[in-house]
Amino acid sequence: MKNKSLVSINDFTREEQIRILDLAEEFEKKPTQKILQDFVVATLFFEPSTRTRLSFESAASRLGAKVIGFSEPGSTSVQKGESLRDTIRTVSNYSDIIVMRHPKEGSARFASEVADVPIINAGDGANQHPTQTLLDMFSIRKTQGTLDNLNVAFVGDLKYGRTVHSLVMALTNYNTTFHLVSPESLKLPSIVKMHIKEKNLTYYQYTDILEVIPEVDILYMTRIQKERFSDPIEYEQVKNSYTLRNPMLENAKPNMRILHPLPRVNEITIDVDENPMAYYFTQALNGVYVRQALLATILGVK
Ligand code: CP
Numbered sequence: 001m002k003n004k005s006l007v008s009i010n011d012f013t014r015e016e017q018i019r020i021l022d023l024a025e026e027f028e029k030k031p032t033q034k035i036l037q038d039f040v041v042a043t044l045f046f047e048p049s050t051r052t053r054l055s056f057e058s059a060a061s062r063l064g065a066k067v068i069g070f071s072e073p074g075s076t077s078v079q080k081g082e083s084l085r086d087t088i089r090t091v092s093n094y095s096d097i098i099v100m101r102h103p104k105e106g107s108a109r110f111a112s113e114v115a116d117v118p119i120i121n122a123g124d125g126a127n128q129h130p131t132q133t134l135l136d137m138f139s140i141r142k143t144q145g146t147l148d149n150l151n152v153a154f155v156g157d158l159k160y161g162r163t164v165h166s167l168v169m170a171l172t173n174y175n176t177t178f179h180l181v182s183p184e185s186l187k188l189p190s191i192v193k194m195h196i197k198e199k200n201l202t203y204y205q206y207t208d209i210l211e212v213i214p215e216v217d218i219l220y221m222t223r224i225q226k227e228r229f230s231d232p233i234e235y236e237q238v239k240n241s242y243t244l245r246n247p248m249l250e251n252a253k254p255n256m257r258i259l260h261p262l263p264r265v266n267e268i269t270i271d272v273d274e275n276p277m278a279y280y281f282t283q284a285l286n287g288v289y290v291r292q293a294l295l296a297t298i299l300g301v302k
Helices: 014-029 051-062 084-094 107-114 130-144 162-174 188-199 234-240 270-274 280-298
Strands: 040-043 065-072 097-100 119-124 150-156 177-181 204-205 218-221 257-259
Touching: 014 130, 014 177, 014 280, 040 051, 040 084, 051 065, 051 097, 051 119, 051 280, 084 097, 084 107, 097 107, 107 119, 107 280, 119 130, 130 162, 130 257, 130 280, 162 188, 188 270, 234 270, 257 280
Parallel strands: 040 065, 040 097, 097 119, 150 177, 150 218, 177 204, 218 257
Antiparallel strands: none
């Protein structure tokens, strides 16, 4: 895995994904280890982020790496018209690995083709978010004790939600039963459903969240991705489709845990935060350990 880019979750085999999760458990026990002192990590964020950028930077800092980069492309030469190709080739000369978020689907793959250093996709448009997937898998394994044979519900914007796309693809390796809850206009794209069908797994589609709550081990809530809608009226029609409240959880299985990649807008009321089933803030913390594991592995130190 040394020097390997991570653009799609399928760039890592099931065994490689598990290796990252196992290593993340080691970093969870000992998060501060100065093993990347000789390395420079670049974080290039062409789109807003709180968790992904800061957890990557926290992960790199805890391992002793130097961090360079930007979160405001408007303050860089992109503003003068510099191409993505030239930006990536330039930053390749200044760093040992590039973590990039970009609004265009396919941009991370393109960057990996022109860069001289590995690229980690931190989200490319509505396509994929593979490092989120690894921390989601880590969180599922931690809360359920296994990744195998689980009932997992995905709720909300399944059309544009990139975290959903890459997590569904990863979970097809674990005999998952998928419960897909969305408004009619925001169903999981056929291309992602094809991955489920290829593995002969079962998925059910719903519009009512209450139908799935008693059935599932993981309730994966998502935000309606306002920034991906070309028509604001269409967004207005679906923006309040699902709001999870404590009374709705009364019939949930005791082992059920609520995940959300965050940020949330109004999908989960804040009283749910105190419910023992709520796991989303710990899920975000797990991102540091998983990203430490990724950096250390791809830079060839672990
Ligand atoms: N989960 C996630 O990608 O969050 P950010 O947009 O804050 O990075």
